[in-house]
Amino acid sequence: MKKNSKIEYKSKEENAFSLSTGDLMAGLLFIFILLLMGALLQVQEKSEQDEEIVKRYDQIKTQLYIDLQDEFKEDLTVWRATIDSTLCIRFQEPSMLFDEGLDELKPNFKVILNDFFPRYIAVLSRPQYKDNIVEIRIEGHTNSNGDYYSNMKLSQDRTRAVLQYCFGLMKKKDVNWLRGLVTANGLSSSHLILTKDGHEDKNLSRRVEFRVRTNAEKHLEDIADKRFNRKKND
Structure with missing residues (x-):
């Protein structure tokens, strides 16, 4: 037991x-x-x-596009210009911009810029947009005629001429703000305009564009990087 x-x-x-x-x-x-x-x-x-950030900045970009359309809708046809949802304003009539091979602004283009640029900056500097803009790009483009490197220099000289002329239209306080944002970018024939059948439109390829980059792009890039890193570490 x-x-x-x-x-x-x-x-x-x-x-x-x-x-x-x-x-x-x-x-x-x-x-x-x-x-x-x-x-x-x-x-x-x-x-x-992240979704809220994307939505917020997408709304800002969309509203800026609407406001630019409203501001210039009466002028675009006269200027032979277009605006699209990427916030690109394209001046696409080369005969109004520069003489072939030269970087001096033609009188007609100066008249257009006299009207366009101060109004353009007035829209961009509105309180709802001013702190969200990280770059205002002036881009010069050529067609594929001639030497690529010579066209690169020509397009750069032209954008610098446009930038200098536009700054001369503004008050000093506005120039101080713009110096931190406006860039002049000569791109030669690297971004050609193509027809529907894939051939170069040599006339439209010769153009000047004004582009706005908002911090929406920066936030979207940051979000994409974070998501990529999370997946990589999982």
């Missing part, structure tokens, strides 16, 4: 130990589940925040 009692007592001790280990494992599993749920909630909240 005594021997059986010892065996029974020992068995109870082992069962008690087993229960304690089981409880410990269950507790650890519960903690793990809580941590996992917390991490998933953080990912979901971050994703929702």
Whole structure:
């Protein structure tokens, strides 16, 4: 009898130990589940925040496009210019811009810029846009005629001439703001305009463009980088 009692007592001790280990494992599993749920909630909240940022800046960009359209809708046809949803205003009548091979602004283009540029900056400097603009690009483009490198120099000289002339139209306080934003970019024949059948439109390829970059692009790039890094680390 005594021997059986010892065996029974020992068995109870082992069962008690087993229960304690089981409880410990269950507790650890519960903690793990809580941590996992917390991490998933953080990912979901971050994703929702990213979507809100994308939506907000997309709305700013869309509204800026609408306001630029409203401002210049009566003038675009006269200027032989277009505006698209990428916030690019394209002056596409080369005979009004520069003489072939030269970087001096033609009188007609000066008249256009006299009217266009101050109004353009007035829209961009509105409170809802001013802090969201990171670059105003003046781009010069040539067609594929001639040497690529010579055309690069020509397009750069032309954009600098446009920038200098436009700055001369503005008040000093506006110039101080614009110096941190406006860039002159000569692109030679690297961005040709093509017809529907894929051939170069040599006339339209010779053009000057004004482009706006908002910090929407920067935020979208940051979000894309974060998502890529998260996937890479998973």
